[in-house]
Amino acid sequence: NAGVTQTPKFQVLKTGQSMTLQCAQDMNHNSMYWYRQDPGMGLRLIYYSASEGTTDKGEVPNGYNVSRLNKREFSLRLESAAPSQTSVYFCASSELAGESVDTGELFFGEGSRLTVL
């Protein structure tokens, strides 16, 4: 059972280059998320998708774009990478559906370490 799969796991970019982080989940979850993790700051939400066909901004969306390709896949794109985007990126999914906080913990991928020089 793969769960949430992210690729690539490591990437080094030069300032101004673009790249896409791919994420796929096989748990039939409705909601998917992209977080970044920086030392001392916990995880900050970049974008999320509550369901197929919808995406919304999180806390730190600037410099990123996302695509919810289908129910399984949610990609994160950096159009013009900057050193401030050096971070570990996590994709996550949740079975959350409907307006309830009673269920639906996040299931995380293994993370993608991105360095922008």
Next chain:
Amino acid sequence: AQKITQTQPGMFVQEKEAVTLDCTYDTSDPSYGLFWYKQPSSGEMIFLIYQGSYDQQNATEGRYSLNFQKARKSANLVISASQLGDSAMYFCAMRGSYNFNKFYFGSGTKLNVKP
């Protein structure tokens, strides 16, 4: 806006002893869920325990329990009988009812278990 505060950047505990990791939160949502995650040095995020704001009893999962004090807006994680494998970062997180898709995380506590 939601906010999660973890005031202990790092903690030490002796093996086999209990330890409490602090978490306070701020929200105006009428209902919310509180979560704890563990992140070992290998980097993956592991879900530990969940507490709903309307739950009458504190959540427990094996050696993990959540000391939920709603009036104080605190949701401390208690690990009993610490093991060396408990050494990790621990994150408190919250999801509110007004925007249930947004999970908010604290900055984390690094726990070191000493033999």
